Amino acid sequence: MRLHHGVRLAVVLGLLATGVACSGGDGSGGDGKVQLTVLSHYGSDPAKAGLDKMIAQWNQENPDVQVKSEVVKFDDLLTTLTVRQTGGRGADIVSAYGLWGGQLQKANVVAKVPDDVAQKIKASYSPAALGAVTTGDTLLGYPTELNTYALFYNKKILAAAGVTKPPATWAELADTAKKVAKRDAKGNVQVEGLSLIQDGDNKSAHPFLSLLDAAGGSFLGEDGTAQFAGEQGKAALGLEADLAGAKATDPSIMPTKQFRSGGVAMAIQAGWWVGSLKTQMAGKYSDVGVAPIPGPAAGSKGSLAYGFFMGVNQRSKHPDEAWKFLTWLNEHQGSAGVTGMGEYLAGMGLIPPRTADAATLKKSLDDPNLVPIYDAAEYAMPEPNLAGAYEAKTALHNAIMTVLADGKSPDEALTQAAKAVKPQ
Structure with a gap:
């Protein structure tokens, strides 16, 4: 699911004052039934309808353990989780972005996964999914949403420039981006070669980290120290700087707006974009590779x-019942040998993190564009979620933008950013 620009911590006072989405009481009804709450950001369809349907099925089959869904906007989710925890009003089950894992663990929000549940999860989920929801050696819960990054391109734009297949090396990527980029007489961008900025989470960080991974580099060490300023990082940001200098990329252009109208030839973007492009481009989606x-x-x-x-x-107050529900939610079988959660996620254009679900669904994918997105789950760099990882990514983003927008030296920008990263 698309990630937004940041979390507005300024809403803390407002949440405290209004008690947004608070669950009161001890979680037990007067009739002896256990009442569990699930807090998530799934407030709009199809996400909301799909989760509500599964919860309704559980409630019908388990009359003594009833589950209620509570929803806040994604931008408010981290703040709500931490504020409600401090006030002793946290939901029994929480859905959270993996990057926050270390922070939530430090704030004593997430409980230890029982050993038997942890063993099942570790045996059943892809390496990328497990890595994204593990802090140090600690598994945080069941992996749910999983997104990987890939290279999206407009086949028609590339073909018009004589490019018949997508770039397979950085040299080809740079050459193609420069070849297809177009500006008018006044210098206004008509076609951007390669988009390196996103109107999503921390904008430029995720595309850079994907290039860094392709070069064999890493973001943070296991102790939270910066690893992105080594030779691989400097080479990756050097590639981006070269494209910016050649005016083949422009940080003011948002691919989520201009790609669909032919204003962007290539973009490094997350897999959820497939579903959006299908809706936005309709018949012209056939131009997308x-x-x-x-x-x-x-x-x-x-x-x-x-x-x-x-x-x-x-x-x-009811951890056993909460884990029982959570295990059912993620493991109960849907149709065609795929779990209900797998069907739910795939229906939203997301990669099911359970290996067997992904393997089964991959055999029947009706869109070849999804294949490289699924494949990437086997080799992608999991986004680290140590305490301080969010701040480290913000420092990295700021460094990248000084290079793309201001022409700063990649080596200098990354070195300064690495010094700003403080392991916690």
Whole structure:
């Protein structure tokens, strides 16, 4: 699911004052039934309808353990999780962005996953999904949403420039981007070669990290120290700087707006974009191609995987029932050998994180553009979620923007950003 620009921590006072989405009481009804609450950002369809349907099925089959869904906007989710926890009003089950894992763990929001549940999860989910919801050696919960990054391109624009297949190396990527880029007599961009900025989470960080992964680099070490300022990072940002200098990329252009109208030839973007482009472009969606993000050498490729998870609140008064529901939610069978959660996620254009679900669904994909997105789950760099990872990504984003927008030296920008990263 699309990630937004940031979390508005300024709403803390408002949440405290109004008690947004508070669940009161001890979680037990007067008739002895257990009442569980699930807090998520699934407030609009198809996400809301799909989750509500599964909860209704559980409630019908389990009259003594009833589950209620509570929803806040994504931009308010982290703040709500932490504020409600401080006030002792946290939901029994929480859905959260993997990047926040270390922060939520430090704030004692998420409970330890029971050993038997953890064993099942570790045996059943893809490496990228597990990595995105594991902090250090600690699994945070069931992986749910999973997105990987890939190279989206407009077949018609590339073909008009004599390019018959997507770039397979950085040299080809740069050459193609420069070849297809167009500006009018006044210098206004008509076609951007390669988009490197997103109107999503921390804008430029995810495309850079995908290129970094393709070069064999990493974002943060296991201790939270910056690893992105090494030779691979400097090479990746050097590639971006070269494209910016050649006016083949422009940080003011948002691909989510201009790609569909032919104003962007290529973009490094997350897999959820497939569903959006199908809706926005209708018949012109046939012009869209998706390929792995290339690395410096032929055969090298990379991606970033980010995920969400569902875990149990450390303060839940009914942890056993919460884990029982959460296990059912993620493991009950739907149709055609795929879990209900797998069907739910695939229906929204997301990669089911359970390996067996993804393998089964991949055999019947009706859109070849989804294949490289599914494949990337096996090799993508999981977004780290140590405490301080969010701040580290913000520092990285700021460094990248000084290069793309202001022409700063990539080496200098990354070195300064690395010094700003403080392991917690």
